[in-house]
Amino acid sequence: MAGRTKKLTTVSYGILGLLGLRPHTPYELAQQFRRSGTFWASAESVVYNEPKALVAHGLASAAAEADGGRRRTRYSITPAGRRELRRWLSDPAVEPQFQFDAMMKVLFSDLGDKEDLLGAIEAMRAWAERTQAGAATITHDYTTGDEPYPDRAHIVGLTQAYRVGLAQMTRQWADWAEQQVRNWPDTHNGPAPADLLTRLGAGRTPW
Amino acid sequence: MAGRTKKLTTVSYGILGLLGLRPHTPYELAQQFRRSGTFWASAESVVYNEPKALVAHGLASAAAEADGGRRRTRYSITPAGRRELRRWLSDPAVEPQFQFDAMMKVLFSDLGDKEDLLGAIEAMRAWAERTQAGAATITHDYTTGDEPYPDRAHIVGLTQAYRVGLAQMTRQWADWAEQQVRNWPDTHNGPAPADLLTRLGAGRTPW
DNA sequence: GGTAGATACTCCGTTTCGGAGTATGTCTAT
DNA sequence: ATAGACATACTCCGAAACGGAGTATCTACC
Structure with missing residues (x-):
């Protein structure tokens, strides 16, 4: 939180919004974001990276899970995350962008x-x-x-x-x-x- | 043309299309692209860079002009550029992308x-x-x-x-x-x- | 003739892109 | 039961894009 943390983008808040509904694993986030994500195009690699950024900002927390041999991390929103999400919702919207x-x-x-x-x-x-x-x-x-x-x-x-x-x-x-x-x-x-x-x-x- | 040239994007072809209408200076290209560019959002710095990339590909040619103390470069499409533009027009379109x-x-x-x-x-x-x-x-x-x-x-x-x-x-x-x-x-x-x-x-x- | 603001770009550190790479899971045929 | 193939679930990284600060010239007005 203190030093070098990347600026939050609309993708960050979209992920934070999903976490606001319930905790998710990175894969679930990617799926859900793609599904609802007709309104915001972005590369999958960015979506996978966002949860880590949210944790660095203190807006989400990570919990390790074991699912057979596969390690998963399940992310949840923090109280600070909820506050920040509400603040974002009250921000003026940025102009729509297209690529047709x-x-x-x-x-x-x-x-x-x-x-x-x-x-x-x-x-x-x-x-x-x-x-x-x-x-x-x-x-x-x-x-x-x-x-x-x-x-x-x-x-x-x-x-x-x-x-x-x-x-x-x-x-x-x-x-x-x-x-x-x-x-x-x-x-x-x-x-x-x-x-x-x-x-x-x-x-x-x-x- | 031979070695490291960047891949052409939709922006490249948009610029090439403008050059297909008549020769333009970089500034004119940026203006025109912004104007017609409701259909393709991109940063100004990218637009300014494209003409150089087109020259590197042999699709455009550059001519130096003096306009008082200001040096300008006027870019024109080459025959290869026209061919490549027509080829692009016949390519299948990529899926639209939004950021709302x-x-x-x-x-x-x-x-x-x-x-x-x-x-x-x-x-x-x-x-x-x-x-x-x-x-x-x-x-x-x-x-x-x-x-x-x-x-x-x-x-x-x-x-x-x-x-x-x-x-x-x-x-x-x-x-x-x-x-x-x-x-x-x-x-x-x-x-x-x-x-x-x-x-x-x-x-x-x-x- | 000075200067304020607009015009016309260039530069560069940060972020994003997107495709290749990796590891695990599941299904199917033998 | 087990090998191979395909799907799932990510990570990594070089190249490109972003966007804002910086620079130089022009134009208008006092």
């Missing part, structure tokens, strides 16, 4: 051919469908009582609603975009869509 | 108080409004002819439509979520929303 490889390809699609553009749009649609499927799995588990935290269903409803909205909107966009592009002779000669741009500027979608 | 700090706060909001949850929802709404405003600026520039690439308006229509869709969906979610939460006594005692979860599983949004 497919949309970057759409953005420069006039330097390639039409097939590639349609492929990028299709990639967005496929991702939307995977996103919807993921949301369906989670909501299904909650309705059948397969979930470890039934009393969190109202919170899960909020977050999964956003996921479903994102998936639905992306599908609508992909359908519309595909139709547009199919009517173009090629990628660098589309119609100048003055009315579309006006509409978009006013915050209205074309679908 | 506010949604992480929503996800663990039952460990904090109601005010913080409403704050996180409000942060999402505020971001949606900034996103819409950004899209409006770009589309407005295109309709008034203030844009350097009027013949790319059809492509810009595609990408900005997604941005506007994202902004609209986020606003709708925020309105709905705020209403839900205002009816809760506190963050850890919401109604068990069985019908909501069923609806979400079927891919239908509650708004």
Whole structure:
């Protein structure tokens, strides 16, 4: 705590939040973080490292367990951890960040051919469908009582609603975009869509 | 080209794409990348470094310019660069990645108080409004002819439509979520929303 | 002609990435 | 019962990215 401890990140607090629900082993944390982690992408190695950082900050405690020949460490939140988690929840949120490889390809699609553009749009649609499927799995588990935290269903409803909205909107966009592009002779000669741009500027979608 | 050259990333190809439109200085690249770069977040220092990497790969060429006392380098795409850009456009897209700090706060909001949850929802709404405003600026520039690439308006229509869709969906979610939460006594005692979860599983949004 | 603030970058210590490596667990065929 | 294959559960480390401090030039205004 005193000397060199790394700065806590959103991942740190996400892990701390999971520990706030119940104690977890590193592997469980990695699984859960991946599952709920549609909202925050990060490398697995970082997730595995966070519990140690939390202990160094005094926000979590570690207990050794033996599970056959395998040594495990089970981490729990400390009272200081709970306080710090509440403090974080009251911090202003940082701006969302994205990495949409497919949309970057759409953005420069006039330097390639039409097939590639349609492929990028299709990639967005496929991702939307995977996103919807993921949301369906989670909501299904909650309705059948397969979930470890039934009393969190109202919170899960909020977050999964956003996921479903994102998936639905992306599908609508992909359908519309595909139709547009199919009517173009090629990628660098589309119609100048003055009315579309006006509409978009006013915050209205074309679908 | 022969020895140690760093692997090209989506940022590299984004920069290469900009050079595919016309030659740029590093500063111009950074500006343009930020502007179009809603779809790919990355640090400024990385963007400034990419042109050098592209030259090392033989995909861009550098020309020194004097602009008063300030030395500038203007980068242009090479024929090999154009080929490589087209190859990239035909690559399958990598999965989108997000970092939604506010949604992480929503996800663990039952460990904090109601005010913080409403704050996180409000942060999402505020971001949606900034996103819409950004899209409006770009589309407005295109309709008034203030844009350097009027013949790319059809492509810009595609990408900005997604941005506007994202902004609209986020606003709708925020309105709905705020209403839900205002009816809760506190963050850890919401109604068990069985019908909501069923609806979400079927891919239908509650708004 | 001085200086305050904006512009246009570079530099570098810290953090993250991501894939290879390691060790244990489990299943299946013989 | 046991060898081999595949899955599970992590650790390690070199390369890349981050982001903020630092530097130099330009521009506007007094």
